[in-house]
Amino acid sequence: MNRVPVSSSNLSSVGYNESKQVLEIEFNGGRVYQYFDVPKRIHKELMNAASHGKYFHRNIEDNYRYDQIK
Template identity: 85%
Template sequence: MKRVPVSSSNLSSVGYDESTQVLEIEFNGGRVYQYFNVPQRIHQELMSASSHGKYFHRNIKDNYSYDQVK
């Protein structure tokens, strides 16, 4: 999945597949996680948030199932 770099103290890059609703996040330590059944609106809000890390912790982290892929 293609990810876009983001300016964040926690997140390095973010990708999203609209057809499968999979959100992929690379953290600054190099770990990559995929979050499942994430609506497109959540991805859009994450990308436009003033703090990507805060948005992630408040709205994604404990709300969607995930797998570590790297």
């Protein structure tokens, strides 16, 4: 999945597969997680958030099933 770099103290890059509703996040330090059944709206809001890290912690982290892939 292609990820886009983001300016964040926590997140390094973000990717999204709309057809599968999979959000992929690379954290600073290199860990990569995929979050499942994430609506397009959540991805859009994350990318437009003033703070990507705060949005992630408030709206994604404990709300979606995930797997660490790297």
